[in-house]
Amino acid sequence: MWIYEKKLQYPVRVDTTNPTLAAMIIEQFGGADGELSAGLRYLTQRYTMPTSQGKATLTDIGTEELAHWEIIGTLVYRLVKDATVDQIKGTPFEAHYVNHGKGLYLHDAAGVPWTATYFNAKDDPITDLHEDMAAEQKARTTYEWLINISDDPGVTDTLRFLRQREIVHFQRFGEVLQIIQDTENCIKYY
Amino acid sequence: MHEKFYSKNCNNCNQLATTYIKFQIMDQVYNQEQALRHGTLFPDLYRPYDPCGKNKEWRNYG
Amino acid sequence: MDRDQMNMIVELMEVSFVLVETALYLNTHPNDERALRLHNNASTQYVQLEEMYQARYGPLKNTGMSRYPWAYIDEPWPWEINFNFN
Numbered sequence: 064m065w066i067y068e069k070k071l072q073y074p075v076r077v078d079t080t081n082p083t084l085a086a087m088i089i090e091q092f093g094g095a096d097g098e099l100s101a102g103l104r105y106l107t108q109r110y111t112m113p114t115s116q117g118k119a120t121l122t123d124i125g126t127e128e129l130a131h132w133e134i135i136g137t138l139v140y141r142l143v144k145d146a147t148v149d150q151i152k153g154t155p156f157e158a159h160y161v162n163h164g165k166g167l168y169l170h171d172a173a174g175v176p177w178t179a180t181y182f183n184a185k186d187d188p189i190t191d192l193h194e195d196m197a198a199e200q201k202a203r204t205t206y207e208w209l210i211n212i213s214d215d216p217g218v219t220d221t222l223r224f225l226r227q228r229e230i231v232h233f234q235r236f237g238e239v240l241q242i243i244q245d246t247e248n249c250i251k252y253y
Numbered sequence: 254m255h256e257k258f259y260s261k262n263c264n265n266c267n268q269l270a271t272t273y274i275k276f277q278i279m280d281q282v283y284n285q286e287q288a289l290r291h292g293t294l295f296p297d298l299y300r301p302y303d304p305c306g307k308n309k310e311w312r313n314y315g
Numbered sequence: 316m317d318r319d320q321m322n323m324i325v326e327l328m329e330v331s332f333v334l335v336e337t338a339l340y341l342n343t344h345p346n347d348e349r350a351l352r353l354h355n356n357a358s359t360q361y362v363q364l365e366e367m368y369q370a371r372y373g374p375l376k377n378t379g380m381s382r383y384p385w386a387y388i389d390e391p392w393p394w395e396i397n398f399n400f401n
Contacts, residue, residue, distance in 0.1 A: 069375045069387070072332065073289065074325050074398035119342040127335060137394035193272065211304050217399070223302065227292025230300050231339070237274025238343040244271065279340060279350050285329040285357075294336035 065126070072130045073224050076217030077141035082156035084215060085142035087172050089159070091209070091225075092135045094171030095181045096201035098225075102128030104182035104198060108191045114246060117188060117239045121195075124232050131225055136167050138218055192240040199233040202226075316396055323368050325398065327375075330364060333357045 091097040105125030112121050143156065143165045151160050158174055169177035182198070185191055206226035213219045281296050288294040337354035344350060369379055373386030381387055 066376060066378070068331075069393060070324055070327060070331075071393045071396075072328065072335075074321075074328060075396075076398045078399070116343050116345070120339070123335075123339055123342060127339075133393070140394050141397065196272075207302055207304070210302060224292040226302060227299065231293050231295075231298050231336070234274070234277060234298060235339050235343055237272070238276055240272060241274055241276060242343065276343075277340070279344070279347060282353065285326075285333050288336065289325075289329045289332045294333055294340075 071134055071137060072127070073134060073221060075134055075137050075141070075221050077138060077215060078217040079142070079215045080145045080150060081142050081215055082146050082151045082160075083154040084213060084218065085139045086155035086159060087209060087212060088135060088138050088142065088218070089167075089170065090172035091202070091205060092132065092139060092167065093169030093177040094175075094205070096198065096205050097171070098128050098132035098135055098202075099169065099177065100181040101198055101202060102126070102132060103179075104184070105195060107182070108184045108195070111184070111186045111188075112191065112239075113188055114239070114242055116242050117192075120235050120239050124235060127228070127232075131228065134221060134225065138221060139167060140165075142215070142218070188243050189240070192236055192243070195236045196233055196240070199229045199236065203229040203233075316391060318400065320372055321396070321398060321400065323364075323372075324396075327361070327364055327368060330357055330361045334361060 093099060102125050105121045105128065109118055109121035109125065112118050143151070146156075146165070151157055155172070159168065159170075162168070171177075183191075183194060185194075203226055206222050206229065210219055210222050210226070213222060277295070277297060279295065282288070282294050283291055283296060291299050293299055334354065334357050337350055337357060340350050341347065341354060365375065369375060373379075373389055374381050377387050379387070
């Protein structure tokens with residue numbers, strides 16, 4: 064089960080009011096390679112993942128991704144909370160604003176709403192783990208493009224933290240894959 | 254029982270159509286303040302992003 | 316939020332983060348004794364820090380103990396805090 068701890072994983076600092084940046088950051092909130100997709104992918108795949116190491120890794124990384132989803136939500140919230148309507152008009156955030164005000168919502172930077180089709184669970188650990196490793200790389204790349212366009216130093220600092228987490232997750236999924244491939248070589252379990 | 258998972262004589266690194274990821278062996282660790290700042294406890298896994306191109310990530314992954 | 320509370324939260328974040336890293340490492344390296352020692356030390360440290368924080372500022376989880384009235388709901392909530400002192 065899940066327990067909520069009333070603190071973020073990282074001390075987030077947002078230095079500016081910037082609706083345009085918020086509209087880009089939201090890509091990692093409700094986008095295909097964002098934190099919610101990652102979290103739900105791993106937490107969904109874990110039911111049929113063999114090996115205790117695999118179940119634990121998918122559960123714990125999935126849970127950490129939800130904590131990252133919270134950080135992204137925080138970034139978007141803080142970037143627009145003090146914005147006047149004039150600061151929002153004419154920016155990519157205006158389209159979001161007319162539907163959701165300054166509220167959060169699950170869509171990407173282009174406004175495309177989130178869908179479960181962003182991930183799969185194939186009940187084959189080799190398949191699922193390769194998808195997980197690819198997902199971490201896609202997230203890392205997205206953070207790199209976001210770092211390129213961010214002009215808020217506090218936001219950039221948080222993006223660097225989140226990007227580094229993807230690299231560590233990639234390594235862990237790789238290790239689970241190794242364990243499963245080594246296990247397969249001894250015992251055929253299907 | 255788990256020794257073979259850390260063995261350098263891996264079972265599948267000579268197999269075709271198979272991914273191989275090297276196992277991390279914990280070496281140095283950052284202190285708690287450095288760890289949070291870097292985004293990892295392990296200097297071995299720290300890979301900062303340099304958008305100016307000299308450290309372009311894809312080169313390291315190639 | 317005052318500096319002292321922010322500093323305590325950051326220290327909780329730091330130790331908590333070490334635990335995330337040790338747990339993820341141990342999930343694929345359950346036999347690494349050195350990692351397990353590091354994890355258990357950080358775990359003890361975290362419990363102590365959490366107790367100290369909660370005694371002053373209220374529970375961090377809704378399973379924690381609270382003074383009267385119920386302090387878990389107190390603001391600010393995590394997305395409302397700006398850590399702008401670094």
